[in-house]
Amino acid sequence: MKPRSGAVIVAAIAACGSHEDRREKAGSAQPETRHSIDVTTSDRAYAIRGVEPAWPRGELQVGYRADTKAAPVVAEIKCRAGGYNLVYPAVGSGSAGTRQTAVFRPAPFDAFDEPCEVAFYAGIGGTQIAAACVKAGTISDGVCPQGSFPAPPRQSRNDVELAKASLELRESTAVFTSLWTVAVPLEADRHFVGQVRCTDEQGTLVGEAPAAFLSLERMPAGTSVYGPLVIPLERTPAPTARCQLRILSRPARPPLDELTHGTYCATPSGILVGPCG
Numbered sequence: 001m002k003p004r005s006g007a008v009i010v011a012a013i014a015a016c017g018s019h020e021d022r023r024e025k026a027g028s029a030q031p032e033t034r035h036s037i038d039v040t041t042s043d044r045a046y047a048i049r050g051v052e053p054a055w056p057r058g059e060l061q062v063g064y065r066a067d068t069k070a071a072p073v074v075a076e077i078k079c080r081a082g083g084y085n086l087v088y089p090a091v092g093s094g095s096a097g098t099r100q101t102a103v104f105r106p107a108p109f110d111a112f113d114e115p116c117e118v119a120f121y122a123g124i125g126g127t128q129i130a131a132a133c134v135k136a137g138t139i140s141d142g143v144c145p146q147g148s149f150p151a152p153p154r155q156s157r158n159d160v161e162l163a164k165a166s167l168e169l170r171e172s173t174a175v176f177t178s179l180w181t182v183a184v185p186l187e188a189d190r191h192f193v194g195q196v197r198c199t200d201e202q203g204t205l206v207g208e209a210p211a212a213f214l215s216l217e218r219m220p221a222g223t224s225v226y227g228p229l230v231i232p233l234e235r236t237p238a239p240t241a242r243c244q245l246r247i248l249s250r251p252a253r254p255p256l257d258e259l260t261h262g263t264y265c266a267t268p269s270g271i272l273v274g275p276c277g
Helices: 017-027
Strands: 037-039 046-054 060-068 073-081 083-087 099-104 114-124 128-135 138-141 159-172 172-181 190-200 203-210 222-230 242-251 259-267 270-273
Touching: 037 128, 037 138, 037 270, 046 114, 046 128, 046 138, 060 114, 060 128, 073 099, 083 099, 083 172, 138 172, 159 242, 159 270, 172 190, 172 242, 190 222, 203 222
Parallel strands: 083 222
Antiparallel strands: 037 046, 046 060, 060 099, 073 083, 073 114, 114 128, 128 138, 159 172, 172 222, 190 203, 190 242, 242 259, 259 270
């Protein structure tokens, strides 16, 4: 899709107050009482038991135990934050039968709202096998009610939209930190990469890196993830550099067609929708 050139996304915003202050304000007050449940799985090779929420210092944590001889179970939590459906990515897994904990933190926002939905997967990047919904201090089996996670308003015609975005040029890298929102359904079995072209007084630098941490390939339309995309370069661009970022995807197997899902023009002072002029 052709982006609308010139629409301002967001420059990096200064944090207010101390880290401890932000943590104190995050989230909502929750009741002291809670309970654990066993959730229904779509694969009989898995049993997920003792699923229980907790709210330590503005976070949401969901503990669980998975009994299986197959791939270890990992969990991701999605909550409403700042008008977005924010997913906190799963970063690892424990051994079968041991107590594990999925965590949700609302960054780049200070607080989050319920309901929150917990998705259980058969390994990192695996198939979803179960779900649970956290609301009003309790947890229930299955997905949250329909309409719990309305899609945020579109900001551009890009398939992948950036918000609260910033660019850092340091140590021979271009680091794009952003709230990445999947605005439309994306094709499955494609690998997403960020491709950057930075131009300064010394010339042009080109780099590329996989967007593996962001897991865009399995995010439903209308969901967002916050994090960095680090792209290595041959040298550090000058502070005055203009860097064009393209978000691309390629299939896992031939034919190796390449799709563009978003184009942005960035400097350390701000990011615009569309190619650099």
